[in-house]
Structure formats: C-alpha cells, structure tokens
Amino acid sequence: MPYPKEIGYKVKFPNTLMGLFKRGWWEIPEIMGTSCLALVGIGLAIGGMWRYKRENGANPEYKMTYTVVRPDDPRAQLYKNPVHTKYP
Structure with a gap:
C-alpha cells in the first residue's frame, strides 16, 4: 500500500535547547x-518588592x-518633622 503524499512544508529544528525553544514558538x-509575559511579570514584581524594601516600606x-x-x-531618624517641611 503506498504512503499518502505529504502536503505542505515540513519544518525541521535542530536537537538543541535553542531548537526546542524555536519548535515551541512554532507549535x-x-x-x-x-x-x-509571566516571566516579565515576575521580574517586575521582584523589582517592585526590592524597591519597596530599599525605601523602607510604607513610610509616608x-x-x-x-x-x-x-x-x-x-x-x-526615618520620620520627617511635619513642622519643618518644604511645603507651605
């Protein structure tokens, strides 16, 4: 029995980590x-928490x-004197 004819373009990727990454984007x-986007969100969350900790948290x-x-x-020493501020 003959095999069916392949229709379309067959994409081949190398057997490396980058090939797996490209194949994932293709499939x-x-x-x-x-x-x-999740990795970007995790990075932004870590950066925000680092900034929050660096600026001593919620200390308005x-x-x-x-x-x-x-x-x-x-x-x-962290608290400002409300009498001597730059605001009028």
Whole structure:
C-alpha cells in the first residue's frame, strides 16, 4: 500500500535547547507568549518588592493615624518633622 503524499512544508529544528525553544514558538505560540509575559511579570514584581524594601516600606510623610516612636529608636531618624517641611 503506498504512503499518502505529504502536503505542505515540513519544518525541521535542530536537537538543541535553542531548537526546542524555536519548535515551541512554532507549535504552541500562545503558551510560549504567555510564559514570556509571566516571566516579565515576575521580574517586575521582584523589582517592585526590592524597591519597596530599599525605601523602607510604607513610610509616608503624612499618615492618617499617629505613630509614637521613642527618640532613641533607630526608626525615629526615618520620620520627617511635619513642622519643618518644604511645603507651605
């Protein structure tokens, strides 16, 4: 019995890690695209958390509630004096 004739273009990829990556983009572009967007989102989240930690977290100049801090506490240096600000 004869084999059926192949119709279309057959794409071949090398048997390497880059070939696997290219084959993934060729066969399942939706999954590869969303995976790349997920990696970008994870990178942005890590960068945001690093910036949040570097700037000492949620420490705004004006708060809705009072915070009592002893003068010898190291966090006292982080708070600004609301009387002497650059705002009029």
